[in-house]
Amino acid sequence: MTDLHRLSIRELSEGLKTAQFSSRELTEHYLKRIAHIDPKVKSYVTITAEQALAEADAADAALKSGNAHALAGIPLAHKDIFCTQGIKTTAGSKMLDNFISPYDATVVAKAKAAGLVTLGKVNMDEFAMGSTSENSYVGATSNPWALDHVPGGSSGGSAAAVAADLAPIATGTDTGGSIRQPASFCGLTGLKPTYGRVSRFGMIAYASSLDQGGPMARSAEDCAYLMNVIAGHDAKDSTSINKEVDDYVANLNGTAVKGLRIGIPKQYFNVAGLDADVKARVEESLKKLEEMGATLVEVDLNMTEAYVPTYYLIAPAEASSNLSRFDGVRYGYRCENPVDLMDLYKRSRSEGFGAEVQRRILIGTYALSAGYYDAYYVKAQKVRRLIQQDFLKAFENVDVIAAPSAPTTAYKIGANLSPTEMYLGDIYTLAVNLAGLPAINAPVGFDKDNLPVGLQLIGNYWSESQLLSIVHQYQQNTDWHTKRAAIAEENA
Numbered sequence: 001m002t003d004l005h006r007l008s009i010r011e012l013s014e015g016l017k018t019a020q021f022s023s024r025e026l027t028e029h030y031l032k033r034i035a036h037i038d039p040k041v042k043s044y045v046t047i048t049a050e051q052a053l054a055e056a057d058a059a060d061a062a063l064k065s066g067n068a069h070a071l072a073g074i075p076l077a078h079k080d081i082f083c084t085q086g087i088k089t090t091a092g093s094k095m096l097d098n099f100i101s102p103y104d105a106t107v108v109a110k111a112k113a114a115g116l117v118t119l120g121k122v123n124m125d126e127f128a129m130g131s132t133s134e135n136s137y138v139g140a141t142s143n144p145w146a147l148d149h150v151p152g153g154s155s156g157g158s159a160a161a162v163a164a165d166l167a168p169i170a171t172g173t174d175t176g177g178s179i180r181q182p183a184s185f186c187g188l189t190g191l192k193p194t195y196g197r198v199s200r201f202g203m204i205a206y207a208s209s210l211d212q213g214g215p216m217a218r219s220a221e222d223c224a225y226l227m228n229v230i231a232g233h234d235a236k237d238s239t240s241i242n243k244e245v246d247d248y249v250a251n252l253n254g255t256a257v258k259g260l261r262i263g264i265p266k267q268y269f270n271v272a273g274l275d276a277d278v279k280a281r282v283e284e285s286l287k288k289l290e291e292m293g294a295t296l297v298e299v300d301l302n303m304t305e306a307y308v309p310t311y312y313l314i315a316p317a318e319a320s321s322n323l324s325r326f327d328g329v330r331y332g333y334r335c336e337n338p339v340d341l342m343d344l345y346k347r348s349r350s351e352g353f354g355a356e357v358q359r360r361i362l363i364g365t366y367a368l369s370a371g372y373y374d375a376y377y378v379k380a381q382k383v384r385r386l387i388q389q390d391f392l393k394a395f396e397n398v399d400v401i402a403a404p405s406a407p408t409t410a411y412k413i414g415a416n417l418s419p420t421e422m423y424l425g426d427i428y429t430l431a432v433n434l435a436g437l438p439a440i441n442a443p444v445g446f447d448k449d450n451l452p453v454g455l456q457l458i459g460n461y462w463s464e465s466q467l468l469s470i471v472h473q474y475q476q477n478t479d480w481h482t483k484r485a486a487i488a489e490e491n492a
């Protein structure tokens, strides 16, 4: 079969169960595509061919015995921020260039237990700091829709791999938009779950109170399958919540779009820098949802202007603390010939971390320092609470809130925006993490340059099923999620 990469997760699962093809054939098919096409996209940083084939054979044996998990034998790619036992985990940093984790992240362990086959690890901005994936020490990944454009970030490798059909599904992480924005830039569906729904154990920390892992795929249905595997309480992560997990696949038609109240924040559609095509495509998608029976209700999110400054104090503050463990002593990069301990710390960190990471460490350390702590960090935490309250108030009148995922489509590689310009591009995603809410990106069309546009739907706490269900029904009535970049149509 030459077009196994065009099948959905449900079709792959059925094909494997009924022995139309084996996991080995499927895995070889993807490895061949990666070998031929990924040199142009550069989404993978590590390809684990040998291990993948061994996992595929094990899945085939389980499938034969008849008691395999629904996803057994299906390949996936992991963002290189999830620790993988015996396989390099770099987090896109020279600091971890040679780091081999002694254990698996819980997300990775769960994927393995379900029989999913790991094709490899995919590129990302260093320590998940960025919006283009250009901050990776191995260099940029390309957007499959236009190779001279970025795939978004920080989970840009995950998005590019799926959009080029170099993996049917991938894991990502979202601290301030890193699942939703690359999904938007690459024409994919990506879900950022409620904080605490997916274990952070073994997921290299950027900003611990904001980080959350989630699925990236072509459709809501594909995301639901992966959520069924990775969601749930984990005793190894004290912030993961001990709350029953929905069956996201069974619930795909569980929320009625008819009668659904969709909040339209009046502040969001007048943001300076919102691209006209993005605005138009998002409004068209909302019109479609209206035709399907939803009602649009204006809501007031007064704190919109505070999102960027609040996030860019809290995230760097937590990052500066989390990244203090990389000191050149215990593991990771160490400078050559240090003259004393201070020299070892200083040079290992200056040589091991890239420019954006160093910038964040400086901002974070400043915000946490005695004398500035109350003025910056404590103040930001208070504003964070107001942002959350703003959402909770809106949810008294609406079921979900709609927004673009990003004000623009994908940037050109090397566009070299200033840090503040880059940070402003996160305006629509940051508040969701500050409030700990779930949100999803769905592809809803293209701009004049044929670059994908995404709609973001933000839900109340634990509404992952509802979000997946709304997008699933939208996708039953539209075909944006089935559109493929030219490079994905290439055969290996």
Ligand code: GLN
Pocket (backbone or CB within 6 Å): 128, 129, 130, 131, 153, 154, 173, 174, 175, 176, 177, 178, 179, 206, 315, 426
């Ligand atoms: N672009 C944001 C940042 O640089 C979000 C990144 C993320 O979600 N990991 O912090």
